[in-house]
Amino acid sequence: MSGSNYTLKCPKCQAVNTVRGKAMTLAMTCSSCSVYFRVGNWDKTITPFHSAYEPALPLGTKGKIDGVVYEVMGFTVKKEQKYKYQWREYLLFNPFQGYAFLSEYDGHWNIIWPIENEPTKGTTKSDFYEGGVSYQLFQKYEAKVVYARGEFFFDVVDLTNSTLNREYIAPPFMYAVEESDDSVLWCKGEHITKQEVASAFNVQAKSLPTQKGIGYTQPVMGSIQSSTLINFTIFVFVALLISQFYFSSNAEETIVYQGTFYQSALGDQKFFVTPSFVLEGSSKSLTIDIEAPLQNDWFFGEFSLINEDNGTELIFTKDIEYYEGYDDEGRWTEGSSHGEAFLSKIPAGKYHINVYPEFSTSSHQFSLLVKRDVATMSNFFLAFVVLALFPAGYFIRKNLMERKRWSESDYSPYDSYE
Amino acid sequence: MNWDDFKGLKYYIAYAAVVIGFFVYSGATGWKWFNPTHTETEHNSGTGHHVGRSYIYHK
Amino acid sequence: MQRNEVYSCPQCQALNKATLSQTSILICKSCKSLIPDPQGHQALPDASPMPEDWSFLKLGSVCDLPQQSFTIVGRCRLQLRNEYKNFWCAEYASGKALYVVESFGSFAIFLSPWADYTKNASKLRAGKSIEISSDVTLTGEYVEKCEGLSFEGELGPWAFIKPGFFVVQASTGPKTAIFFIDPKKNIDYLLGEKITSDRLNFKNTIEWNEWK
Numbered sequence: 001m002s003g004s005n006y007t008l009k010c011p012k013c014q015a016v017n018t019v020r021g022k023a024m025t026l027a028m029t030c031s032s033c034s035v036y037f038r039v040g041n042w043d044k045t046i047t048p049f050h051s052a053y054e055p056a057l058p059l060g061t062k063g064k065i066d067g068v069v070y071e072v073m074g075f076t077v078k079k080e081q082k083y084k085y086q087w088r089e090y091l092l093f094n095p096f097q098g099y100a101f102l103s104e105y106d107g108h109w110n111i112i113w114p115i116e117n118e119p120t121k122g123t124t125k126s127d128f129y130e131g132g133v134s135y136q137l138f139q140k141y142e143a144k145v146v147y148a149r150g151e152f153f154f155d156v157v158d159l160t161n162s163t164l165n166r167e168y169i170a171p172p173f174m175y176a177v178e179e180s181d182d183s184v185l186w187c188k189g190e191h192i193t194k195q196e197v198a199s200a201f202n203v204q205a206k207s208l209p210t211q212k213g214i215g216y217t218q219p220v221m222g223s224i225q226s227s228t229l230i231n232f233t234i235f236v237f238v239a240l241l242i243s244q245f246y247f248s249s250n251a252e253e254t255i256v257y258q259g260t261f262y263q264s265a266l267g268d269q270k271f272f273v274t275p276s277f278v279l280e281g282s283s284k285s286l287t288i289d290i291e292a293p294l295q296n297d298w299f300f301g302e303f304s305l306i307n308e309d310n311g312t313e314l315i316f317t318k319d320i321e322y323y324e325g326y327d328d329e330g331r332w333t334e335g336s337s338h339g340e341a342f343l344s345k346i347p348a349g350k351y352h353i354n355v356y357p358e359f360s361t362s363s364h365q366f367s368l369l370v371k372r373d374v375a376t377m378s379n380f381f382l383a384f385v386v387l388a389l390f391p392a393g394y395f396i397r398k399n400l401m402e403r404k405r406w407s408e409s410d411y412s413p414y415d416s417y418e
Numbered sequence: 419m420n421w422d423d424f425k426g427l428k429y430y431i432a433y434a435a436v437v438i439g440f441f442v443y444s445g446a447t448g449w450k451w452f453n454p455t456h457t458e459t460e461h462n463s464g465t466g467h468h469v470g471r472s473y474i475y476h477k
Numbered sequence: 478m479q480r481n482e483v484y485s486c487p488q489c490q491a492l493n494k495a496t497l498s499q500t501s502i503l504i505c506k507s508c509k510s511l512i513p514d515p516q517g518h519q520a521l522p523d524a525s526p527m528p529e530d531w532s533f534l535k536l537g538s539v540c541d542l543p544q545q546s547f548t549i550v551g552r553c554r555l556q557l558r559n560e561y562k563n564f565w566c567a568e569y570a571s572g573k574a575l576y577v578v579e580s581f582g583s584f585a586i587f588l589s590p591w592a593d594y595t596k597n598a599s600k601l602r603a604g605k606s607i608e609i610s611s612d613v614t615l616t617g618e619y620v621e622k623c624e625g626l627s628f629e630g631e632l633g634p635w636a637f638i639k640p641g642f643f644v645v646q647a648s649t650g651p652k653t654a655i656f657f658i659d660p661k662k663n664i665d666y667l668l669g670e671k672i673t674s675d676r677l678n679f680k681n682t683i684e685w686n687e688w689k
Contacts (some may be wrong), residue, residue: 023528023554024561024581033510042558042624095531096602096674099579116583116671117650118616153475153581154559183559183619184604223426232427236434240441247445285448311462341455345447376450383441390430417534 007355009036012046020060021073021093025151028074036148038155047157049147053077056208057090057102059150063201065111065192070094072201074150078143078160091152099153101264102197103189107208108215109197112176112189119175119186128168128175135175136167137411138216171405172219191217220398233391240387244380251375256286261355263364271356276308279372286343288353289369294322294337297363303341304357309349316341342376478503484512495631496550498572502632504551506536509629522638525629526556531603532579534565536630539680540577545569549577551630556618557621557644566632573634576667577677578655584677585653587669591634594656594664601645601656601664609668615647615654617635636665
């Protein structure tokens with residue numbers, strides 16, 4: 001720390017301490033003997049600490065957060081009085097913005113600053129709404145300062161000991177209120193990543209505490225807002241539905257060939273040849289419906305769709321079978337006497353189909369119905385599933401993380417389900 | 419909700435745009451993504467009725 | 478003390494001109510001593526020298542609002558137990574005084590004159606509802622004892638000149654009031670509005686370049 005001629009003598013060791021915060025500093029620790037003392041004449045108490053802790057952000061370090069340059073003025077280690085866990089707070093200062101806190105617990109950081117107005121109250125005592133977002137009570141605690149170093153603009157030891165704290169969260173944001181008989185101070189906070197802290201204060205990220213578990217304001221996945229994701233997903237599904245509706249209603253389903261073939265007409269030939277038919281327009285689908293009057297029988301055919309313009313041959317097979325009978329449970333059937341072959345992206349041109357049939361002993365005929373430009377629903381369902389993967393994954397992960405997050409709280413909304 | 423909220427969704431927006439685009443292209447060209455009808459293509463220089471595998475059968 | 482009259486400092490003989498229609502405290506710009514009212518009907522304040530702090534306002538800072546501009550002419554700094562409050566007195570509209578109260582980057586502006594609070598003083602507590610009038614009810618934010626007072630420049634109406642009184646701030650939305658409670662006197666308050674420093678658009682301020 002530099003740039004101040006404002007000094008104070010330690011009431012214990014008489015060492016002269018330079019006071020960075022000038023007259024704004026109301027309590028500080030002695031740079032020589034480390035005791036905590038109040039600056040004002042109204043309280044001469046000296047507080048020693050029994051343990052020493054090292055701040056990850058050295059006092060006097062400057063850092064830029066949201067475009068504001070802050071200097072680290074003070075460092076405290078606080079201990080919750082019921083569960084005895086500890087966390088660390090850094091008091092930051094900027095002459096134009098006032099003070100703010102960087103709080104760190106288990107390697108998770110929040111930037112917290114006092115706010116002018118109390119947030120809007122909700123319907124219950126445990127929550128409230130601000131900016132259309134519901135904040136849930138996460139913790140209520142009393143704490144003590146177990147260590148302090150640096151300068152403070154208030155008596156941090158006395159205030160911490162005398163206030164009841166409540167924290168409400170809507171990750172990555174939080175509201176905190178410190179209440180005592182003499183004051184009600186509301187603060188707003190936001191999760192800040194370890195990397196952002198390291199980058200803001202120009203320290204190595206690896207020198208900051210290691211992250212454990214999930215932070216109580218840590219967002220589920222970066223900066224994604226659930227409501228935005230829901231709204232966008234609805235928009236995407238509507239767009240998909242409209243597209244499918246367009247394709248279904250505009251599918252021409254033109255019959256380009258229809259005919260029946262009899263085994264008796266085959267003679268010594270091995271295949272049937274359909275008359276030529278013309279497919280027009282751009283690439284479209286083509287379906288071949290095969291119908292054979294089967295009764296406990298099968299029909300197999302190998303088909304070649306031949307483009308007479310360029311000789312390209314598209315070969316596919318179709319096996320249809322139909323069985324029926326009676327057993328202990330009554331009548332049963334299996335298979336169908338109808339089959340469909342779907343051919344994708346068939347370009348315009350003059351075509352015919354060669355059919356290489358294999359008849360069984362009792363099956364002797366089949367019919368073909370060839371249609372151009374037939375819509376399919378399966379792409380729609382697949383696209384639906386593919387598009388739902390991300391939001392589904394997000395909400396599954398969010399649910400798991402929220403349960404884990406709230407397992408640290410006495411006010412978990414998940415407790416009632418478990 | 420404001421436009422900044424969509425920044426967090428940029429990868430999903432790009433992904434959805436690709437999927438929807440692919441869906442529209444497939445719908446326009448009659449491309450069924452998972453088609454149970456398996457096909458093989460053969461190219462032949464002739465243009466008559468008896469080409470490719472048909473020609474083999476025909477022989 | 479009258480506007481545009483010049484008063485000689487009894488300590489250093491420097492001449493100080495009053496700019497407010499109603500100046501209650503005038504501190505010599507040269508030697509920082511109190512210049513007593515020549516009428517002689519003024520109790521002497523129990524004040525400490527103005528300490529160094531990080532406020533970016535100074536005497537002569539100008540607030541430029543679209544409908545009005547005003548100039549800072551004086552300050553009373555209240556040292557509270559856990560905070561400080563700078564009551565910056567500003568001159569506007571040819572001699573009128575208003576107060577801009579600042580603490581750690583938060584600002585409130587008070588155009589209305591001091592008023593007496595005649596309701597129940599026990600309500601003036603943190604977290605309690607405080608009714609000012611039938612249409613203004615505020616919530617107490619803090620109660621702090623004033624441990625020290627410092628003055629500089631020129632102040633408009635100002636009755637509390639010795640530390641030891643209690644300060645209560647209460648707000649609802651932008652509306653805010655600051656009460657001064659002296660057990661031996663009546664309770665006075667200022668009613669105004671919280672405002673951001675951006676909106677006040679200060680000019681001629683201290684730059685504090687190391688923070689930029």
